[in-house]
Amino acid sequence: MPSNYEGTTVFRYADFNVPALCRLVSKLRGGQYCFCDTSQVPACGSFNWTILISFHDGAEWVLRSPRSDGAIKSDETNLLLLASEAATLMYIRANSTIPVPEVFAYSCSKDNDIGIPYVLMSKAHGTPLQRTWKDSEKDELNMSHEQKTKILFQLGIITWRLSRLCFDRAGSLFGEDGEFQIKTCLSRGLLLNGRHSLEDINRGPFKSEKEYYEAHVSAFLEHVKYLQLGHHCFFAPIPARSEYDDYAGFRKASDWWSDFVTVQSKIDGADNRTDYVVAKEVLSEIITRWTNNVSEFHSNDRKHRFSIHHPDFSVNNIFVDEDFNITCIIDWAFCSSVPLSILLTAPGLPQSRYEVDVSLLPAFENGFRYALQKNTKGENIETEITLCRTLSCSRPIWLLSRILNFDSTTDYHLFKALWDSMGNHNQRISEFFRSRQSSQQYILLRNELKEDDQTTEQIDRLEKEYFRDDTWGLAIARKLTFVSQWSLRYHNSSAFGIRGNSNIFVADKKLWAWIDN
Numbered sequence: 001m002p003s004n005y006e007g008t009t010v011f012r013y014a015d016f017n018v019p020a021l022c023r024l025v026s027k028l029r030g031g032q033y034c035f036c037d038t039s040q041v042p043a044c045g046s047f048n049w050t051i052l053i054s055f056h057d058g059a060e061w062v063l064r065s066p067r068s069d070g071a072i073k074s075d076e077t078n079l080l081l082l083a084s085e086a087a088t089l090m091y092i093r094a095n096s097t098i099p100v101p102e103v104f105a106y107s108c109s110k111d112n113d114i115g116i117p118y119v120l121m122s123k124a125h126g127t128p129l130q131r132t133w134k135d136s137e138k139d140e141l142n143m144s145h146e147q148k149t150k151i152l153f154q155l156g157i158i159t160w161r162l163s164r165l166c167f168d169r170a171g172s173l174f175g176e177d178g179e180f181q182i183k184t185c186l187s188r189g190l191l192l193n194g195r196h197s198l199e200d201i202n203r204g205p206f207k208s209e210k211e212y213y214e215a216h217v218s219a220f221l222e223h224v225k226y227l228q229l230g231h232h233c234f235f236a237p238i239p240a241r242s243e244y245d246d247y248a249g250f251r252k253a254s255d256w257w258s259d260f261v262t263v264q265s266k267i268d269g270a271d272n273r274t275d276y277v278v279a280k281e282v283l284s285e286i287i288t289r290w291t292n293n294v295s296e297f298h299s300n301d302r303k304h305r306f307s308i309h310h311p312d313f314s315v316n317n318i319f320v321d322e323d324f325n326i327t328c329i330i331d332w333a334f335c336s337s338v339p340l341s342i343l344l345t346a347p348g349l350p351q352s353r354y355e356v357d358v359s360l361l362p363a364f365e366n367g368f369r370y371a372l373q374k375n376t377k378g379e380n381i382e383t384e385i386t387l388c389r390t391l392s393c394s395r396p397i398w399l400l401s402r403i404l405n406f407d408s409t410t411d412y413h414l415f416k417a418l419w420d421s422m423g424n425h426n427q428r429i430s431e432f433f434r435s436r437q438s439s440q441q442y443i444l445l446r447n448e449l450k451e452d453d454q455t456t457e458q459i460d461r462l463e464k465e466y467f468r469d470d471t472w473g474l475a476i477a478r479k480l481t482f483v484s485q486w487s488l489r490y491h492n493s494s495a496f497g498i499r500g501n502s503n504i505f506v507a508d509k510k511l512w513a514w515i516d517n
Contacts, residue, residue, distance in 0.1 A: 087175035126319035126327035156367020171205030224276035270449035313347035
């Protein structure tokens, strides 16, 4: 790289050869002159960074490259994601009318003239939907209900179009010698939050819906046992902004929550990990029931087994024009062919972890049914019945996938909604967990996981550093920990102590409101 480029902003995430980039772009556009502004600040997300290349006629292209310091600390995985996203975009443009960026060139290695792995693609037309959709962290409303309904209706149509892109296996698309093939599955549930490092899980491609779900349950189980859990504390769900009338109340509840989980280092402790292993028992049962039902009403329609799915129809990745017509869908990383039960779940908005407002859900379903009826015209009744039945019972699968993928902030509440959806339990959640907490199987597991917990000295030091002079916060957090019997739950039934056979202790909105009052 010429020395006069050193220190310029465009190289914030990687050094690369700007003249070589411009030569390639110019060649790909028939020799037209292009310009790369080396003073531009690269846009970036958790996984990639992007810059713009401009032409004199006003056209702009995007160069996208993986971040070496991104959320996934694996060059191999990041290059697989790049290759699959490029192949997926090319396949969608060639086989549907879904608006996606056009890929002009890509390289899955830094061994090229530019010096980095990259994808060159067209710039998305329109404006990101995030500029107008109400953010859950703010109070202002920039879109009407009718405008949001229009977006969901269009997403329903796009989902139908994706359902036409079918394969006989579940996995991610790759291009090879001009052909597209389904290979290893690069779904979020198998890669994110450190799961790319897990060795003993099946990564596909999968031949059945059962295999697909079992692999994701396996990744979930390995994660809760051995990887860091971030903000996931099963019986202490992190406060949600939507639960509070104002930001001040939400902020105060978040502080109480942070105090509570800090005492005894609850999140990565053996007790919390064992709670998730117990929850996995129910998740596995739900999957068994679902896959058995699927085999019944899919038995006469095998060609719709797995379809291309965008895992993040969030407001960041949807572009619209001034009339709220969708003009482009971007960011197809982690895309794979999935079972219909996953494809037909309503998108989470504004972000994938949030369940779409119930008043908007009919618009998504109506958009899908409209496209289905318009394009099939009753020619394949069995296919229509299969799709509509799957669409109508998709919410439990949405809840399930959010928990399995750790794409949530309130795992307990999602779990409770799943529990309620099963409909035929003879016991409450509290009774279920009580029975497991006195089970020798889970007592032994908790004790085994306890061996990897931090020492008492380490926990004391962390608490001291966190609370500093906040003796009031520390006192309350310790009192709540005592009342919850947090570290005494996985013992025989005679050791339940002060809580006896009362309801399971859940540190959520009700508790924080009680403390505040």
